[in-house]
Amino acid sequence: MCGVFGAFSASGRPVLEDVYLGLYALQHRGQESAGVSWIDHGNVHSLKGMGLVHNALDQGTLSSIPASSAIGHVRYSTFGGSLFQNAQPLAANYARGPVAIAHNGNLTNADGLMHYLENRGAIFQSTCDTETILHLMAHQAHKNPLDALMDALRRLEGAYSLAVLLEDRLVAARDPWGFRPLVLGVRDDVTYVASESCALDIVGAKLLRDVEPGEVVVIDAKGTLSLRIPMTPRKGFHCSFEYVYFARPDSVLDGRSVYQARKELGRRLALRCPCSEAELVAGMPDSGTLAALGYAEASACPFEIAVVRNRYVGRTFIQPTQRVREIGVRIKLNPNGEIFRDRDAVVVDDSIVRGTTASRVVSLIRDAGARSVHLRIASPPVRFPCYYGIDTPCSEELAAARMDLEALRREVGADSLAYLDETDLVESIGLPEEKLCTACFSGRYLEGGTCHDLEL
Amino acid sequence: MCGVFGAFSASGRPVLEDVYLGLYALQHRGQESAGVSWIDHGNVHSLKGMGLVHNALDQGTLSSIPASSAIGHVRYSTFGGSLFQNAQPLAANYARGPVAIAHNGNLTNADGLMHYLENRGAIFQSTCDTETILHLMAHQAHKNPLDALMDALRRLEGAYSLAVLLEDRLVAARDPWGFRPLVLGVRDDVTYVASESCALDIVGAKLLRDVEPGEVVVIDAKGTLSLRIPMTPRKGFHCSFEYVYFARPDSVLDGRSVYQARKELGRRLALRCPCSEAELVAGMPDSGTLAALGYAEASACPFEIAVVRNRYVGRTFIQPTQRVREIGVRIKLNPNGEIFRDRDAVVVDDSIVRGTTASRVVSLIRDAGARSVHLRIASPPVRFPCYYGIDTPCSEELAAARMDLEALRREVGADSLAYLDETDLVESIGLPEEKLCTACFSGRYLEGGTCHDLEL
Amino acid sequence: MCGVFGAFSASGRPVLEDVYLGLYALQHRGQESAGVSWIDHGNVHSLKGMGLVHNALDQGTLSSIPASSAIGHVRYSTFGGSLFQNAQPLAANYARGPVAIAHNGNLTNADGLMHYLENRGAIFQSTCDTETILHLMAHQAHKNPLDALMDALRRLEGAYSLAVLLEDRLVAARDPWGFRPLVLGVRDDVTYVASESCALDIVGAKLLRDVEPGEVVVIDAKGTLSLRIPMTPRKGFHCSFEYVYFARPDSVLDGRSVYQARKELGRRLALRCPCSEAELVAGMPDSGTLAALGYAEASACPFEIAVVRNRYVGRTFIQPTQRVREIGVRIKLNPNGEIFRDRDAVVVDDSIVRGTTASRVVSLIRDAGARSVHLRIASPPVRFPCYYGIDTPCSEELAAARMDLEALRREVGADSLAYLDETDLVESIGLPEEKLCTACFSGRYLEGGTCHDLEL
Amino acid sequence: MCGVFGAFSASGRPVLEDVYLGLYALQHRGQESAGVSWIDHGNVHSLKGMGLVHNALDQGTLSSIPASSAIGHVRYSTFGGSLFQNAQPLAANYARGPVAIAHNGNLTNADGLMHYLENRGAIFQSTCDTETILHLMAHQAHKNPLDALMDALRRLEGAYSLAVLLEDRLVAARDPWGFRPLVLGVRDDVTYVASESCALDIVGAKLLRDVEPGEVVVIDAKGTLSLRIPMTPRKGFHCSFEYVYFARPDSVLDGRSVYQARKELGRRLALRCPCSEAELVAGMPDSGTLAALGYAEASACPFEIAVVRNRYVGRTFIQPTQRVREIGVRIKLNPNGEIFRDRDAVVVDDSIVRGTTASRVVSLIRDAGARSVHLRIASPPVRFPCYYGIDTPCSEELAAARMDLEALRREVGADSLAYLDETDLVESIGLPEEKLCTACFSGRYLEGGTCHDLEL
Numbered sequence A, B, C, D: 001m002c003g004v005f006g007a008f009s010a011s012g013r014p015v016l017e018d019v020y021l022g023l024y025a026l027q028h029r030g031q032e033s034a035g036v037s038w039i040d041h042g043n044v045h046s047l048k049g050m051g052l053v054h055n056a057l058d059q060g061t062l063s064s065i066p067a068s069s070a071i072g073h074v075r076y077s078t079f080g081g082s083l084f085q086n087a088q089p090l091a092a093n094y095a096r097g098p099v100a101i102a103h104n105g106n107l108t109n110a111d112g113l114m115h116y117l118e119n120r121g122a123i124f125q126s127t128c129d130t131e132t133i134l135h136l137m138a139h140q141a142h143k144n145p146l147d148a149l150m151d152a153l154r155r156l157e158g159a160y161s162l163a164v165l166l167e168d169r170l171v172a173a174r175d176p177w178g179f180r181p182l183v184l185g186v187r188d189d190v191t192y193v194a195s196e197s198c199a200l201d202i203v204g205a206k207l208l209r210d211v212e213p214g215e216v217v218v219i220d221a222k223g224t225l226s227l228r229i230p231m232t233p234r235k236g237f238h239c240s241f242e243y244v245y246f247a248r249p250d251s252v253l254d255g256r257s258v259y260q261a262r263k264e265l266g267r268r269l270a271l272r273c274p275c276s277e278a279e280l281v282a283g284m285p286d287s288g289t290l291a292a293l294g295y296a297e298a299s300a301c302p303f304e305i306a307v308v309r310n311r312y313v314g315r316t317f318i319q320p321t322q323r324v325r326e327i328g329v330r331i332k333l334n335p336n337g338e339i340f341r342d343r344d345a346v347v348v349d350d351s352i353v354r355g356t357t358a359s360r361v362v363s364l365i366r367d368a369g370a371r372s373v374h375l376r377i378a379s380p381p382v383r384f385p386c387y388y389g390i391d392t393p394c395s396e397e398l399a400a401a402r403m404d405l406e407a408l409r410r411e412v413g414a415d416s417l418a419y420l421d422e423t424d425l426v427e428s429i430g431l432p433e434e435k436l437c438t439a440c441f442s443g444r445y446l447e448g449g450t451c452h453d454l455e456l
Ligand SMILES: Nc1ncnc2c1ncn2[C@@H]1O[C@H](COP(=O)(O)OP(=O)(O)O)[C@@H](O)[C@H]1O
Pocket: A028, A244, A245, A246, A247, A248, A249, A284, A285, A286, A287, A288, A309, B308, B309, B310, B311
């Protein structure tokens, strides 16, 4: 998963610091690397680095560069290893000028395109599917850059939400299925494009609208132009997992508030899978918190913030030494003994992927003295890998694909375990089913896909 | 404010990695620098660095050092500037051997002691009050190290919770008033000392008990010995602000759960300062969250997690450029428009210090469309500076010292503003008033103190 | 100017540390950046960095990588700015596998090739002429890598001595004119290629022979194969400036010892331009030292090491502050007052390029009390820029192109000034004139060339 | 061995950049760490770092600090391990104000003083003898800083040349025996103190005179004052090894040119130990070069620069891996095969310490084809350790202490081996014997000393 951000000032004001802040608000979408690109005197420039935005980029440097259009990217590796050369944006000066691309998603036909292009002389610098777009453009050197980009896009399959910088334009493009979110915002003379609306909030911009599936929005000094990728898919594929887990709760994506969706998932979970003996409802922070709050509300059972998540986890790399393995999940999550002692607890999380965290936390809660622990999951079982840009493991590593509900309950050590079903998921999000992707729950992919590890 | 941690293995097992993890759990107590010390072959060794634990210290290095007793420190500057030379533990080899000291608190008679010692030949390397303890010991070179330490301690005034390493001993000491917390824990053959119990949880240790005010606990291979500093204060001074704000909610200090205390503060606040038209209760994350939950419970008004705190704030240094000042508090806190729109909201925070954050967030919530914003504070007004190790500003910068309640309400822009009173504070914490410090609320100091900035 | 080095072990022994040491011995050929490449499991890997070999590369890392063939490069920028992206070797995985190239020289037709390739879809990552070779290969994706390389080479004009790594082969190639040196060496089962023989000495290898102009030597597990670039030039162009200045004195290039050549230049200079009143002969260290020794021998005048060169210059970047400009050349060179005082001195240098150093040193020697200073230059006047990989400035900046001998004498402030002539140069080197390039002295280029600054 | 430098501008001009350059010229005296100190608003400030001057210190930073008096130090460890905490200058703010000390030499009574001071409360931060001087001053807190310094100096035994910074004064002090050099220079209104005169040259200053043994020169805005340490030694002890090896050839120390001394050592060596069959004379660069030149002159045998010293050695740390041990001395020194082949050679070095380099170079020269190798040493055998600040090993590691001349000849593998005698040494230097230390050659120490390794 990744995050993209772009800004274009019609009056020529510097925007790189806004891109920095936008990326900072999108940091939860990728913590492996961060980068920005801008164009100056006909050349594209980039700054990139590994790690969090504030390690990877120097705010002071950025605030002193007077670029009036720029894009940025935070990366969480999917296709392509965890290497500096894969940090985005990808930028190049090709025959027709400078271009920079920031990509969120995953192309399902990248391999084929890569071989095709290599046999026509392309040299790939990275192992990242995004580079395919650059080479597709470069091999259309007779077209102007925007036409070359349009030509490249129609050859792509899979998920992409892009912020692209051409000579004097900022372009936002979203694949015809609408997998990954992409929104437009405005503040005075500056137009923004961002993966989530929370990144518009930080720069004080107003959310204008979502980029539509299959839409290419071209922003330049003259204004905004909307083009369409010539391709009409049979159904939409907005990623439902963005609402369940990935996006920030204060974002509004494709018209639906993530916060409301999560609380609604929790409320329906309380109705679908009640737990009469429960004395308290706790969420697994942070992903399970809102569903737990919804569950508590709907079940009239007290909500407690009973598991503390270390604030520094995620940014901190703790080395997996022998001692750290002994200590396990407690480095990240600490159940509050005072609250659990001698009580029957419902614990809510958004999903179970490998199942390791769940089983370790359940056991810590028992150690803390809980009488019983009832695990409730605010989405259907994750049984299939995602090929659209979210880094879920292969089926054989997915807990819910490896065992049935009862086996999984025993594995995680809960007194009871229950999941939402797919209808509840769709209705909680509040978008029509024919617009949503639920492939990692249902296996209903856009087209057949195999475990991507095999392809590498 | 700072955090200290120490570990001693009777069977000689390495403990430095546990000290690393303990500091990591105490990170919220100080983010300016971190350090550890241990003794090897009669020499004291230290590793220290600026910033967060994982930047300042290298876990890999620590896990490979076989020291069986060690101490650590996270620092948040109070007395003494923000310099590397002030990073703790302070360590030295003096005439009677190696010694290392980690100190949480603030000595009110440091200045006088320093002049006294300098005129007897002492050369101070740091501007940190803790160094006084080292020199007091060194000037008693005829006594053995433990006696020299005891002699030094009885000359100190003010707040100190110490973890001290002598040749083959770990010593935990707490000032006679008990300002700062200090707990003992045990796991197998390892004895731990820590500023808060949450740091025992992370290493899988059991909380044994608090170090008592005026107690010096000496831990060595033969066991544990308890000595007393020869000084009986008229009353106790456990810091009430630890419960209100500073400590982690999953800690238990001097027998009282911080979580329970915070929820109780919120509950009493709901009774003392109700708000009948409220449609939702939100906390200012993270410090106001639990009081808000208590408030919501006691007032039967829905609790919402309606302000999102950027997870990366605090570890990230955002430079205060022009643009960043424009954007202001939104870099850290983002009110969720979807929740506040057209509703009457109660917003709960733990305290108001300078008042800037409060007034900016109230205004953001209004922009987000709230019909009214009622601010509730889960402690009495902070009107006096703290001289005991918490870095509150001088009176002239304290909002509640500069204006009355109505003026402050207008300043922060709330529709109504109300505070808890001191009795509620004491009763919520649940410790007898004669054991608590409430000086920053009441002005009842241990002894008169003036603004410490003047003294420097 | 740059240096290249390559090693191939037929028995699979690791060679990267030898490449590190080889580069270290070639450090005088380029101090801007250093890099190495090797191939592992069909992928090419590189480590590169800015500055000296030991800053740019980590010996420890290299000695732990078990690659049995590898190449390396030290760079001194010529064509292409001073940027990390221009650090060599250039490496890529293209359609037909991995390839890495280390290049010493300068292609005179790079610009044209670049435009041609860009219009066929090539995206250039660097501004370095070497990348042209990679793209030429990639655009012949139907040929095997060695054939693609041969095809690329025959399209190149100008100077190139290359070490190339293909899948399981090390290739050494030298342009048909033989501009830059390139030697082969052997130690046990390891075959080496290097810019100068001094790099063979450091790894304990024996000098086998020079790679011939127009020769392509292919080294693999089966042995060594010699191919020829299909192109016969009218005359040879071994760079005479390598003997005069660039190469290390302990190298033997194209069969001639640099040491002997330099002493001979000095000896002839003594005969051609004697100085009867001289009481001592001093060289400008290090480039003028050997010619001065030859001059002293031939003129029977005492040789003194009378100017001391700071050992740390060259590796140290001294910032050109106001004070440093005041101090000038003395930061690098210090004439020894004790030796020059009240004496008539001959000072010998290899060449005069811009003339600044010469004039500043002459004036320091006068300040040191010399009665007279007679400057002798052990090569003809440098009047023309080099387009073949040595970074001489444009004519308008060359002192000898801007003024006649007498004007230059006054400019440098010497009592007398004399140069060697071209015939002496050629005879001192001892290679036939039709094999030598003397273009920067004579203007007789391979083909017309204009100031390369204009082309960028 | 170390180097010190200080500068004081009477008119308040900034001098830190001159200190940087002075240290740069003294770099050969110490490459382990470098540092500078200055006093600002009554506080002493320091910048220090490990490694070479340009790595340890940032010239840009220094040139922007407006201090008008400052001192600096380059360190080569003797007493006290190789640790950052031992980097000099040592600086502190003690009871009577700020003080900073840069020390070249070694105190022979440091141990005793340290114990004495520790028992009076001193806490030593470093393991460096220089800190003794600071604590001696601090324990005289009733005296003004200059008196306290004078009091401290008279308690010291052994070698010290100091640059000291007190509040508004620069002080230069040299021990009563005059072990290490120390010179004064002047440029306009700036007075300088430096270990060697070559450091005055770089800043364009004139050499005024040497600081005399036992002299303390106090430099302040009012001018220069000369005090004397109240102690008259029986004889002088100028280090003769400075002339033989340590100092830079362009320095003039205690009135004698190092260059002239070295050539004279070579000339006498030619007379004392001739070699009739020799066809060439080569020096071991750089330490043996000048003696070789003197030898060649006096014996009328051609001088050749036949061994090349890699310019980057010394600054570069080459890790002693297996491969590097195999390659050995060749990493640093490369005998030129072209010159040695089939010839009888005299090779001159300044001294033999452990003997490893000598024996390896002799064997390389034989491999290069020399018919015979005659080793000549331009000083007497080094048989005793130095306790006065030069880091020679204990007797048992000194080649000439472990075996007789013939055994040593066999060990190094030379056809013949010969040394200068002590009389020649003294006469070549040209100072009266009663002013020179020759203890490492003769064993005639100031007072008995044992191997200092034992004392640690
Ligand atoms: N600032 C924030 N405040 C609250 N939730 C956040 C914030 N940023 C990201 N999130 C949410 O955090 C969740 C991921 O955190 P968490 O559950 O702790 O991690 P994980 O499950 O990956 O270990 C996601 O659901 C995301 O929406």
